[in-house]
Amino acid sequence: MGAESDEEFRDFMRGRWSAMVRLAYTLTGDQGHAEDIAQAAFASAYSAWGRVRRAGDPDAYVRAIVVHENSKRFRKLRVREDLRAAVPECGTGADDSLADRAALRDALSRLGPRQRAVIVLRFWLDMSEAETARALNCSVGTVKSQTSRALATLRKHADITEGELR
């Protein structure tokens, strides 16, 4: 692999590192874990960099690996982690929408890793049900059922209506 393509990879990773760590963090809720996942994903991209850059969308490649690496947690271990032990502080009530968002964040932390992944992919990355199913290597039916269960949990804990949720 030439020095030129190495330089391209460096530029790519410097430019996209933060975004990938943040994506991994929304999925895992743990910064250290998020950085490990992002690093593994960029290492994968570099290991096949020739092919990845020829394919033209290295961002999508790395993102897919981040999602996949995260999925390993719930495929491999049937243990539900408490994703975020600390409950985020709520607003003082001065601003309703801020308080709602804090409640929602708290409620998100109660989801299991699989439901959380479905929510992040569907509502943050704006993927379709089919895209989400492909990314998580499960059926569309599973995406639907996990989404509706996750939304039910969010509604219960965040005390908000369906309309406000999406």
Next chain:
Amino acid sequence: MTALHEALDDIAAEITPIDPPVELAMRLGRKKRHGRRIAAITGTAGAVALSAAAVVGIPALTGPASSPALTPGTASGAGIPLARPVLLESPQGSAKEYGDAHLVNTATLRLFQRLTCTPVPSSLSGAVTNDAWKATVGYTAAQWNAAGSEVVSCDASGGKYVLGKAVILGSQVTSATAQHLQNTDQWVVDVTLNSAATAAFAQLTTSQATRYYPTSQSNWNDAVLASTAFVINGDVQSAPVTEAPITIGKLMIAGPASSGLTEAEAEALAAQLS
């Protein structure tokens, strides 16, 4: 912008990522490239998976059996499907050994040092490995298929191995069937082991997952000791790393995440194993 989207934005903004570890990622990436045949054993919901990027050697399985003297013609069927590599000399770069030479007996170590493994050119899709190495070793078919001893072996990329005693024999596979992986264009092989093999594999993978896997990313010796080799006709097909204990006796063999196995490759592999 929905409330949910905003809440997720907030979560993403909670952290300040460290500076990008570019050089480290590149170093890991290079290692990965060179050690590509070592992939991972992962579980799936319900079942457990032996996902092997390593099964890259598989296209060759559809080719003719290249070494009649070593084709497993004995009652054990598919020979030795799974054994644990204890020493590996990677074909790329320096002739450095990884694993633990202390686990290898003197005679086998001498054989290992004498052995030359030649990579099969990637353009040559018919043959599994360059079988010239088998003459150096001089094992008989019965020796390949024996459960009790260490053997040396090569893979298609020229990797050189000492394999520990076989953990599972072909005769202990109760079923191997090709399956289409839902929502993908990939095929996998579902393998079910008999109870003796299930127990042996559980013991091996539990010890690998706890002792070697946690450090396998940074320690190449441990990566070798955490892996399990698939052997067909004496050749190492793949040597995936065990990420988690596999205790229920069900494995799934998948191709590399990027390309996977085709239907024909999966059928051929299933036929070899059952």
